[in-house]
Amino acid sequence: MRTMRSAERSQVAEPSVAGAPRRRRTRPRDDRRAAWIFLVPALAGFVIFYGYPTVRGFWYSLTDYNLLTAPAYVGGDNYAQLVRDPQFWHSIAVTAYYVLINIGSQLLLALLLAALMHRLTRSVVLRAMLLLPWLVPNVTVALVWIWLLDAELGFVNHVLRALGLGTIGFFMSPDWAMPTIAMVNTWAYTGYTALLLYAGMLQIPPHLYESAAIDGAGELRMFRSITLPMLRPVLALVLVVSLIGSFQIFDTVAVADRGGGGAGSAVRVIYYFIYQQAFQYFHMGYASAAALMLAFVLGVLTVVQMRLLRASRSDLA
Amino acid sequence: MRRIANIGRLPAWAVLAVALLLTLFPFYWMVRTALTPAADLYTDSGALFPRHPTTVNFLRVLGLTTQEEARAAGGSGAQINFARYLLNSVVYSGLIATFQTFFCAMAGYAFARLRFPGREFVFGVVLAALMVPPIFTLLPNFVLVKNLDLVNTFAGMVAPTILMTPFAVFFLRQFFLSIPRDVEEAARLDGNGPWGVFWRVVLPMSRGPLITIGLTTTVWAWKDFLWPLLVGREEQTRVLSVALGVFLQQSPNTRPDWTGLMAGSTLSVLPVLLLLVLLGRRLVQSLNFSGIK
Numbered sequence: 001m002r003t004m005r006s007a008e009r010s011q012v013a014e015p016s017v018a019g020a021p022r023r024r025r026t027r028p029r030d031d032r033r034a035a036w037i038f039l040v041p042a043l044a045g046f047v048i049f050y051g052y053p054t055v056r057g058f059w060y061s062l063t064d065y066n067l068l069t070a071p072a073y074v075g076g077d078n079y080a081q082l083v084r085d086p087q088f089w090h091s092i093a094v095t096a097y098y099v100l101i102n103i104g105s106q107l108l109l110a111l112l113l114a115a116l117m118h119r120l121t122r123s124v125v126l127r128a129m130l131l132l133p134w135l136v137p138n139v140t141v142a143l144v145w146i147w148l149l150d151a152e153l154g155f156v157n158h159v160l161r162a163l164g165l166g167t168i169g170f171f172m173s174p175d176w177a178m179p180t181i182a183m184v185n186t187w188a189y190t191g192y193t194a195l196l197l198y199a200g201m202l203q204i205p206p207h208l209y210e211s212a213a214i215d216g217a218g219e220l221r222m223f224r225s226i227t228l229p230m231l232r233p234v235l236a237l238v239l240v241v242s243l244i245g246s247f248q249i250f251d252t253v254a255v256a257d258r259g260g261g262g263a264g265s266a267v268r269v270i271y272y273f274i275y276q277q278a279f280q281y282f283h284m285g286y287a288s289a290a291a292l293m294l295a296f297v298l299g300v301l302t303v304v305q306m307r308l309l310r311a312s313r314s315d316l317a
Numbered sequence: 318m319r320r321i322a323n324i325g326r327l328p329a330w331a332v333l334a335v336a337l338l339l340t341l342f343p344f345y346w347m348v349r350t351a352l353t354p355a356a357d358l359y360t361d362s363g364a365l366f367p368r369h370p371t372t373v374n375f376l377r378v379l380g381l382t383t384q385e386e387a388r389a390a391g392g393s394g395a396q397i398n399f400a401r402y403l404l405n406s407v408v409y410s411g412l413i414a415t416f417q418t419f420f421c422a423m424a425g426y427a428f429a430r431l432r433f434p435g436r437e438f439v440f441g442v443v444l445a446a447l448m449v450p451p452i453f454t455l456l457p458n459f460v461l462v463k464n465l466d467l468v469n470t471f472a473g474m475v476a477p478t479i480l481m482t483p484f485a486v487f488f489l490r491q492f493f494l495s496i497p498r499d500v501e502e503a504a505r506l507d508g509n510g511p512w513g514v515f516w517r518v519v520l521p522m523s524r525g526p527l528i529t530i531g532l533t534t535t536v537w538a539w540k541d542f543l544w545p546l547l548v549g550r551e552e553q554t555r556v557l558s559v560a561l562g563v564f565l566q567q568s569p570n571t572r573p574d575w576t577g578l579m580a581g582s583t584l585s586v587l588p589v590l591l592l593l594v595l596l597g598r599r600l601v602q603s604l605n606f607s608g609i610k
Binding site for chain 2: 030031032034035036037038039041042043044045046048049050051052053054056057060067109112113116117119120121124125126127128129130131132133134135136137138139140143144145147148150153154155158187191192195196199244248250251254255271274275278279284287288291292294295298299302303306
């Protein structure tokens with residue numbers, strides 16, 4: 001059966017060898033028919049749910065559209081309105097504030113954890129436990145922390161009161177709400193980020209540390225002179241990936257704002273702004289314009305990420 | 318290998334221990350609260366162990382008690398059925414992870430190995446979609462699914478991600494490029510067509526990366542919130558993350574049903590905990606910078 005098919009194949013393939021005889025293995029082959037069959041499901045998904053909506057998104061951003069009547073073309077009105085909308089700029093400021101606290105604390109803590117693990121242990125169990133918060137839905141994370149930080153009954157406030165520090169409103173207070181959400185997400189993603197950095201550290205040749213130790217270098221010195229410089233490409237990549245993720249904060253805010261209540265516009269990040277415009281006020285066109293602005297920022301970050309990915313490969317692979 | 322001077326080890330281990338404690342304590346507190354009777358919530362809220370441990374909160378969020386019993390145990394009386402949502406979550410993540418991985422493997426293989434005109438161009442277009450953030454395509458996709466009357470159906474929920482994501486295609490293509498060509502050529506000479514090579518040779522060789530993509534997709538779908546919130550809010554398609562959000566909303570603002578909420582939260586953690594116990598090594602080791610998502 002197999003040999004028969006083999007014979008058929010070579011006959012079918014023969015005519016494509018135009019002219020000079022060549023070695024069988026390098027004969028140009030055309031898998032056009034097979035390729036399209038392999039690609040049909042993925043390309044269908046791509047065209048319908050990535051390509052088409054991207055074009056539609058551009059179009060919506062130029063229209064007035066409330067989901068009920070057909071979109072009406074309004075030119076650049078949405079964009080003109082957007083740049084004059086204080087709520088839009090406020091949501092950008094709130095997002096930036098969030099990203100700053102979240103990324104700053106998350107990267108520092110992850111770097112510390114990764115460095116400690118790298119020098120102390122290869123335990124898979126430890127790493128698995130650190131990963132647990134990342135595996136859990138953000139909604140669950142938000143709920144558990146809203147409960148832990150509850151002003152009246154929350155465990156954290158029991159501890160604070162026991163220490164004589166008084167009660168903090170956390171999710172309820174406009175001043176505390178955004179830093180609280182940022183730190184909650186730091187809790188959720190630090191283990192994951194630490195594992196990425198740790199994987200990068202494993203690529204550093206161990207003999208560097210051995211010879212540094214022979215030269216009498218201490219751990220801090222080794223971290224500064226070996227780990228940090230060698231890790232730089234990975235660190236840059238993790239930073240950009242975390243930034244892209246951080247800009248898209250939504251779940252925690254959505255849960256905290258509905259449940260905890262009170263903090264309101266202090267936590268209205270850009271994703272939440274877009275969500276409310278689209279699905280609470282049904283300003284689809286306006287929301288699309290805001291989404292496009294965000295897409296632009298994230299697109300630039302992604303290009304940086306791709307560049308770094310290539311750079312880190314050539315450095316450490 | 319001498320990793321660290323002995324004197325320096327203790328404080329370093331102490332820091333790791335504190336990190337671990339901070340990571341795991343909220344989970345402990347969640348389970349502790351879930352095992353506490355609602356009547357003890359006020360008196361017991363600072364205690365490390367429940368004084369009268371009970372499973373009634375799990376039973377009532379799973380819909381295994383009567384309405385009266387549920388209300389007596391602290392429920393608001395609203396219909397909640399986490400057994401259903403748990404099943405919906407499993408179906409949602411399972412469908413997406415299985416089919417997306419398979420279809421992306423097919424596409425990734427075509428882009429890596431099959432020869433056809435326009436290959437690099439088409440791949441470039443797919444790759445460019447990595448730059449489009451989900452929120453931008455989410456709005457038109459919602460309109461599309463709504464116009465097709467697929468809101469609150471599983472078809473509508475899984476549609477945008479079940480066929481492909483650009484990242485999975487990219488990731489698997491990179492792996493297929495690293496398979497030695499000789500193996501595939503040999504299989505071709507044995508009489509296998511492109512499908513035979515893919516099915517009998519390439520897929521079995523790619524178990525590692527396929528599991529990696531399958532796992533990360535499962536986790537992603539398990540955590541997904543915004544799309545299921547928009548498209549699958551109704552009971553028959555409601556997944557756990559959405560159910561927890563709705564549960565919080567329905568619960569009175571002044572006195573949320575924390576024992577029930579924590580029981581529901583625990584149910585959303587258990588399956589991933591199981592995943593971590595069964596496949597933890599694979600999951601942990603797959604997280605390196607080529608696996609970044």
